[in-house]
Amino acid sequence: MQQLLPLLVVIPLGAAFLIPMVGLLGGKKEWRISEAIALLATVALVLVSIGTFFCPSAAVWIGGYQGRSELLGLVGSGSAVEVPNPGSAPQRGVPVQEVVPGSVAATAGLRAGDVVVGWRRGSDTEMRPVQSVNELRRQNATLEPGEQLVVRVLRDGQQRDLSAAAGKSVTGIAMFGDGLTRLLVLMISVVSFAAVLFSLSYMSDYTMLALYYCPLMLMIAGMNGIVVSGDLFNIYVFVEVAAMASYALVGFGVESEELEASFKYLVLSAVASGFILLGIGIIYSLRGTLNLAQIADYARAAQPNNALWLAVAFFVAGFGLKAAMVPFHAWLPDAHPSAPAPVSAMLSGLLIKASGVYVLARLVFNVLGVSLAVAHVLMAMGALSMVVGVFLAVGQWDFKRLLAYHSISQMGYVVLALGVGAEVLAKGPAGIPAWKTVGFLAIAAGLFHLVNHAAFKSLLFLSSGSVVYRTGTRDLKKLGGMGQKMPLTSFFARIGALSISGVPPFNGFFSKLLIVIAVVWAGHWLLGALTVFVSFMTLLSFAKVQRYLIDGDPPASLSGVRESPLPMQVAMGILAAACIGLGVLLPLHMSGLLAPAAQSLFDQLAGYTKAVFGG
Amino acid sequence: MLHAVLPYVLCILIFAIGLYAIAVKKNLVKVIIGVMLIDTAVNLFLVLIGYRVPLRGAAIAPIITPQMGSSRQAVSELLGNAVDPLPQALVLTSIVIGLSVTALMVVMALRLHQKYGTFDLTQITKLKG
Amino acid sequence: MRGMTLIVKTITALLIGFILLFGFCVVLTGHLTPGGGFAGGVILAAALLLVVLAFGADALKERLGHNLAVVWESLGAIGFLAVGALGFIAGTFFAHFFAPKTGFVLFAAGSIPYLNVAVGLKVGAGLFGAFLMLAAFRETERAGREEGD
Numbered sequence: 084m085q086q087l088l089p090l091l092v093v094i095p096l097g098a099a100f101l102i103p104m105v106g107l108l109g110g111k112k113e114w115r116i117s118e119a120i121a122l123l124a125t126v127a128l129v130l131v132s133i134g135t136f137f138c139p140s141a142a143v144w145i146g147g148y149q150g151r152s153e154l155l156g157l158v159g160s161g162s163a164v165e166v167p168n169p170g171s172a173p174q175r176g177v178p179v180q181e182v183v184p185g186s187v188a189a190t191a192g193l194r195a196g197d198v199v200v201g202w203r204r205g206s207d208t209e210m211r212p213v214q215s216v217n218e219l220r221r222q223n224a225t226l227e228p229g230e231q232l233v234v235r236v237l238r239d240g241q242q243r244d245l246s247a248a249a250g251k252s253v254t255g256i257a258m259f260g261d262g263l264t265r266l267l268v269l270m271i272s273v274v275s276f277a278a279v280l281f282s283l284s285y286m287s288d289y290t291m292l293a294l295y296y297c298p299l300m301l302m303i304a305g306m307n308g309i310v311v312s313g314d315l316f317n318i319y320v321f322v323e324v325a326a327m328a329s330y331a332l333v334g335f336g337v338e339s340e341e342l343e344a345s346f347k348y349l350v351l352s353a354v355a356s357g358f359i360l361l362g363i364g365i366i367y368s369l370r371g372t373l374n375l376a377q378i379a380d381y382a383r384a385a386q387p388n389n390a391l392w393l394a395v396a397f398f399v400a401g402f403g404l405k406a407a408m409v410p411f412h413a414w415l416p417d418a419h420p421s422a423p424a425p426v427s428a429m430l431s432g433l434l435i436k437a438s439g440v441y442v443l444a445r446l447v448f449n450v451l452g453v454s455l456a457v458a459h460v461l462m463a464m465g466a467l468s469m470v471v472g473v474f475l476a477v478g479q480w481d482f483k484r485l486l487a488y489h490s491i492s493q494m495g496y497v498v499l500a501l502g503v504g505a506e507v508l509a510k511g512p513a514g515i516p517a518w519k520t521v522g523f524l525a526i527a528a529g530l531f532h533l534v535n536h537a538a539f540k541s542l543l544f545l546s547s548g549s550v551v552y553r554t555g556t557r558d559l560k561k562l563g564g565m566g567q568k569m570p571l572t573s574f575f576a577r578i579g580a581l582s583i584s585g586v587p588p589f590n591g592f593f594s595k596l597l598i599v600i601a602v603v604w605a606g607h608w609l610l611g612a613l614t615v616f617v618s619f620m621t622l623l624s625f626a627k628v629q630r631y632l633i634d635g636d637p638p639a640s641l642s643g644v645r646e647s648p649l650p651m652q653v654a655m656g657i658l659a660a661a662c663i664g665l666g667v668l669l670p671l672h673m674s675g676l677l678a679p680a681a682q683s684l685f686d687q688l689a690g691y692t693k694a695v696f697g698g
Numbered sequence: 699m700l701h702a703v704l705p706y707v708l709c710i711l712i713f714a715i716g717l718y719a720i721a722v723k724k725n726l727v728k729v730i731i732g733v734m735l736i737d738t739a740v741n742l743f744l745v746l747i748g749y750r751v752p753l754r755g756a757a758i759a760p761i762i763t764p765q766m767g768s769s770r771q772a773v774s775e776l777l778g779n780a781v782d783p784l785p786q787a788l789v790l791t792s793i794v795i796g797l798s799v800t801a802l803m804v805v806m807a808l809r810l811h812q813k814y815g816t817f818d819l820t821q822i823t824k825l826k827g
Numbered sequence: 828m829r830g831m832t833l834i835v836k837t838i839t840a841l842l843i844g845f846i847l848l849f850g851f852c853v854v855l856t857g858h859l860t861p862g863g864g865f866a867g868g869v870i871l872a873a874a875l876l877l878v879v880l881a882f883g884a885d886a887l888k889e890r891l892g893h894n895l896a897v898v899w900e901s902l903g904a905i906g907f908l909a910v911g912a913l914g915f916i917a918g919t920f921f922a923h924f925f926a927p928k929t930g931f932v933l934f935a936a937g938s939i940p941y942l943n944v945a946v947g948l949k950v951g952a953g954l955f956g957a958f959l960m961l962a963a964f965r966e967t968e969r970a971g972r973e974e975g976d
Contacts, residue, residue, distance in 0.1 A: 086915065093908055100904040103897045145921045204774070214751050221750075221777050316788055323795045330802055339813040343822050346806045350720060350733055353799050357713070357736040360792060361743060367785065368747035761861070794865055794950075801957050808961070 085143050088258045090131050091268060091307040098124035099300035106293025114292045118283055121296045125276040128303070132272040135265045136675070142313060142376075142695045144255035157188045157199075157216050158385040166198045166237065176200035176237060177213055181385040187223060191245045193236065200242070201235040210235055220371050257313030257374055261694055262679025263530070267310045267441060269676075270534050273661065274432050274541050275303045278425040281545050281654040284647070285425060285552055295335060295423075302328035302429065306437040313695060315363055315373045315450075322359070322405065322438045326352050329434055332426045333418050344417035351414045355404035362397035365390055375450045376695035379688040382452040395457060398446055399464075406439020408498060409468040412491050416475075419490065420483035420557075424548020427483060431490045432541035436533055440494060444501055448526075448684040449691040453509040461502030466610055468495025473620045482547050482557040482632065485624065486540065489583065492617060493536045499614070500529030500598045503605050508687065514606075521604050527681035528597035534676075535590040535665055539582035542658040546576035549647040549655065550632070559628065564637030568644045573633040575655040580629055582662045584622035590666035705746050713739035726807045726817040733803065737796035741789045748785035753778035830883030839881040846874040854947035858935060864943040868950025875955045884962055896956030903949030910941050 102117045158181040167173050176198040182189050193199075201210035202219060213219065213234075222232055233246045260268075279299070286292055305325025312318045330352070334345030367373055369390055370381050387395070404411035415435075419427050447457055472492030479485035504525030507518050515521060549572045550565060551557050566573045582589035585596075595618055603611035637644070646652075665672070683690065712735055719732025750757065760780035766772045807817065814822050830836060850870035857863025879887060914921040921938070934940065 089911070089921075093912060097905065097908050100901045100908075104901040107894055107897055211753070214753070217750055217782075218753070218778075316791070320791060320795070323799075327795075327798055327802065330799075334806060334809075337809055339810070339822075342806055342810050342813060346726070346803070346810060349799065349803055349806065350729055353733045353803075354717070354720065354736060356795075356799075357740045360740045361713075363788075364740070364744045364747050364785070367788075373784075790865060805960065 085141060087131055087135050087138060088141075088143050088260050088311045091128065091135075091311055092304055094124050094127050094131070095300045095304035095307065099297050099304060102293050102297045102300065106291070106297075117293050117296045118279075121279050121300060122283070124300060125272065125279045125303070128272040128307075129276050132265070132268040135260060135268060138260075140261040140694050141259075143258040145258065146255045157182060157193065157219065158381065163212070163214055166200075174198075174200050174237065175212060177216055177219075179236075191234070193234070193245060194238070196238070198237040199234050200237050203233050217371065256317055257376065257695065258311050258317075259313035259375075259695055260311055261683040262681075263441075263445075263683045264310050266530065266534065266676055266680040267437065268307060270537050271303065271306050271310070271433055271437065273657070274537050275299075275429060277541065277545070277654040277657050278429045280650050280657075281428070281548065282423075282425045283650040285423065285548055285651065289336065289423075295332070298328040298331045299426070299429070301325075302332065302434065306433055309437050310441060313375050315366065315375060315378070318442055319356070319359055319363060322442070323356060325434060325438055326356070326405075329426075329430055333422045333430070335423055335426065341421040344421035348414040348418040351404060351411070355401040355411070357401075358397045359401035362394040362401065365394040365397070369394075375445070376692045379450050379452075379692050382450065383688045383692075387451075387454070391451070392456075395451060399443070399457070399460060402439050402443045402446075403464060404439075406435050406443065406494055406498070407468075407491050408439075408464045408494065409471050409491070410464075412468065412472070415491060416484055416487045419487040420481060424483075424544055424551060427486075427548070428541035428544035431487065431544060432537040435490065435494060436497075436537065440497055440501070440533060443498075444529075444684060447501075447505055448508075448687050450688075452688055453505040455506060455509045458502050458506035458509050461498055461505060462607075462610070463502075465495045465497070465499030465502050466613060468492060469499065469617045470495075470613065473617050473624065477620060477624045477627075480559045482550070482559055482562075482628065483544070485559075485628065486543050486547065489621065489624070490536075490540060492621065493532070493540070493583070496595070496598055496614070496617075497529045497533050497536070499610065500525050500532065500601060503602050503607065503610075504529065504684075507605050508685070515604070517604070521601060523681055523685050524597065525601035525605065526684050527677050528594060528601050530680050530684075531590075531665075531677055532594035532598060535582070535594045535662070538658055538661040538665060539579045539589075539591060542575060542579040542655060542662060543583065545651070545655050545658065546572050546579060549651050550576075552647055552651070553644045554641055559631040561638065562632050562641070563635045564633075564641070565644075566633040568637050568641065569646050571652050572647055572655070575652075575659045577629060577633060578659045578662055580625040582666070584625045585618045586622075588663075588667050590662050590669075593666055593669055706743070709739050709743045709746065712742065724819045726810065726819060726822075729819070730800065730803045730807060734796070734800055737792070737799070741792050741796070744785045744789045744792065748782040750781050755779060757781050830886065831881050835881045839877055843874060843878055846877070847871065850874060850947075850951070854943055855933065855940065857943040857947075858939045859933075864946025865950050867943070868947040869954060871947060871951030872954035872958070875951070876958055879955075879959070879962070884959070893956065893959055896952045896959060899952035900949050900956060903945045903947075903952060906945035907942060907949070910938050910945065914938065 098120050101120055105116045105120065157179055163175045163177050165173050166176050166178065179188075179193060179195055179197045179199060181195055182193050199213050199219070202213050202222065203210050204222065219232075219234070233244050235242055235244050279296075282295070282299070286295055289295065302325050305321045305323075305328060308321030309318055309325065312321060330345055330349045333348055334341045363373070366378065369388075370378050372378060400411070404414075407415040419431050422430060443461075447453060447461070451457075469492050472488050472490075472495060476485050476488035476492065479488060504522050507514060507522040507525060511518060547557060550562065550569070553569065554562065556562065565576075578589065582591040585591045587593075595614070599611050599614050602614060683694070686694075716732045716735030716739060719735065720729050723729060723732065752758070756779070758776075758779050758781075760776070760783040762776065766776065810822060811817055816822070850867050850873075852867075853860075853862040853870055854864060854867030857867065875891065879891060884892075911921045
């Protein structure tokens with residue numbers, strides 16, 4: 084795993100930067116070589132992602148140390164305050180609120196309620212007054228092996244000296260792969276392979292293909308980087324890389340509508356990134372570290388204070404916008420239809436998941452800890468997105484815009500399931516008796532629906548692209564009878580439509596069923612009924628799509644339409660096979676794909692730090 | 699205590715002005731300036747949280763000079779007075795990202811002007827529903 | 828784009844060497860002094876911008892045009908990835924494959940100076956390419972307007 088995780092980022096980045104140099108050659112040769120590079124890169128990514136299933140979970144530290152962290156582990160008020168001392172003069176010190184178990188401070192014997200009034204290094208002779216927790220952290224970080232840091236604490240009116248001998252704290256940037264990473268990397272690789280295969284024939288009308296494949300590879304690199312990153316700021320950088328590639332791709336065919344959509348998307352996404360960075364700044368100033376596992380260490384010991392709630396609120400707002408949750412969904416119905424079809428498939432099928440839902444899930448479950456407030460917010464956002472998305476989608480006549488609104492709705496399903504799982508885990512034994520089973524089921528159902536949505540939504544977008552390629556329009560009122568003119572495309576589109584509506588034996592049925600079961604078992608009858616109702620409305624909407632797109636007779640204006648070229652069919656075939664396979668073969672892949680992914684979220688804080696630091 | 703909070707208040711103020719510009723203003727260029735203001739405010743916030751109260755004297759930049767020597771005493775002195783260098787690295791990355799986003803926005807605004815002939819947002823509304 | 832007056836052209840021709848030298852110095856000593864890849868790259872880009880502004884983009888299209896920006900940008904990025912991949916020789920990704928010497932010499936700090944050079948090339952070429960893209964707009968706008976009149 085040590086070698087595979089960086090490869091996931093290096094392969095697409097290398098391809099992304101070889102392609103512009105090739106593009107300088109110009110002409111037909113430029114197209115073929117850049118297409119070949121992109122195709123080779125995505126095939127290599129699929130192989131690497133399958134390879135990650137054969138390696139144990141591991142963390143790669145770039146530029147730093149491996150092994151157990153030696154945190155100072157003190158949570159106290161920031162700077163020194165006056166502390167009354169019965170029996171003598173008041174002193175200045177830092178009151179200790181919490182001590183992280185297993186950390187340096189805990190092994191030294193510090194307890195909550197102590198007041199640290201002074202410190203000295205092993206070779207100093209006199210005590211220095213302590214100014215802040217950060218100062219102690221700095222001293223702890225630079226101790227030589229075997230040297231001691233002696234702190235003087237005030238406990239129950241008495242002063243005592245406690246000595247701590249620390250190693251060096253972690254200084255590297257972590258990349259980490261566990262079950263959830265493997266599932267998402269496989270999803271990203273397969274869908275991007277299908278999209279690149281599709282682009283081979285779809286983009287033949289456009290010029291300057293090097294300008295298309297380069298941002299596409301950058302987007303794949305960014306999404307892979309988000310998923311394997313173990314460091315908070317690294318996640319932000321890769322989110323930005325993927326987002327910037329997507330801004331360029333949304334406005335690729337530079338018509339006026341596409342530019343307007345791209346500009347709107349850009350501005351909203353830039354504001355969301357600002358919020359995310361503010362949240363990261365707050366967490367760094369509170370915890371002194373950016374490593375996800377170390378933040379999880381602190382979260383195990385300490386109760387969140389108000390500043391941390393503010394950071395969580397910023398994260399929910401920022402990543403909620405990236406995931407197109409309902410108060411923040413306004414960019415998606417303009418941006419996703421305007422992009423070329425394979426790019427729409429990747430945006431809707433991968434980007435809103437990798438840079439939105441995945442990061443939110445990782446932060447809430449593994450890093451900051453589940454809590455009732457956050458769980459309720461997630462459930463509310465999910466439910467709202469489901470309902471608003473599907474109601475706005477039913478009335479659409481533009482095929483791709485309809486698909487984009489359904490993306491909002493289906494992401495609402497996933498976030499609702501994750502929110503229910505978080506709520507059940509937060510309540511713990513005080514809630515329903517079978518809380519462990521229900522929590523695991525809810526998380527697994529949400530992740531299963533995530534993967535399914537990637538499969539069928541990309542399939543639907545690719546089939547819409549196939550229709551646009553041949554007919555030049557995506558208005559449902561003008562289309563009709565594709566079942567006769569383009570039989571293969573309509574076959575695949577029908578598979579996609581049935582999957583998203585939740586018809587057995589396709590994958591959508593099983594994941595929606597599991598979500599409804601989990602929600603109802605957790606005690607939320609109304610939400611369960613709402614989920615079923617939204618599923619019914621989705622079926623209604625796609626019945627309309629099938630009626631107007633596939634069935635019926637073709638209008639006179641579309642009489643000369645043929646089937647689309649072979650690479651498009653193969654790409655759609657791969658995704659359709661995934662739809663059927665994920666549904667029918669559920670008992671086979673359940674324990675290999677889904678259960679480890681759900682387990683890594685279910686294990687929450689303790690499991691994550693154990694997996695990163697090795698126990 | 700107010701003097702410690704005042705820089706953060708300034709930071710929030712700049713963020714709010716940027717948000718106001720994005721939400722209210724109709725000119726594309728003013729929206730771009732609003733996004734730049736938000737980026738500036740967030741970078742300022744990141745730099746501010748790096749400040750560490752010095753042990754003695756004034757806070758210095760965390761740079762090791764050749765004159766300092768490499769004894770433990772000198773490193774201790776540096777550590778005691780220097781501010782945190784990590785947020786500065788974060789800000790450098792963030793400035794680069796902000797620069798790329800601004801460049802992309804400017805190019806898009808220029809292209810929009812080419813297509814629509816105006817920078818007015820109320821007239822650039824072909825996408826509806 | 829037309830160039831500027833003779834005075835500007837002469838002064839630019841005299842100064843350009845120093846500006847580029849300063850930019851390279853900032854890039855190369857990034858592990859010793861403040862600066863490094865990004866800041867030095869911006870200075871390099873500014874130097875190239877100065878040349879294009881002073882002499883006009885049309886006169887320099889073959890030697891200092893879009894192709895140069897694309898090639899050097901890609902080479903910089905591939906160099907960065909190559910240094911990272913070469914780290915596998917020493918163990919993990921991005922490990923220092925030259926033993927990091929300490930002290931204030933030019934070749935201290937392992938593979939960081941090479942990363943600085945790669946980033947400096949990429950940023951310089953990238954910003955220069957972005958400026959050329961923006962400058963090309965004014966060309967098409969002006970041509971369009973002249974045509975319409």
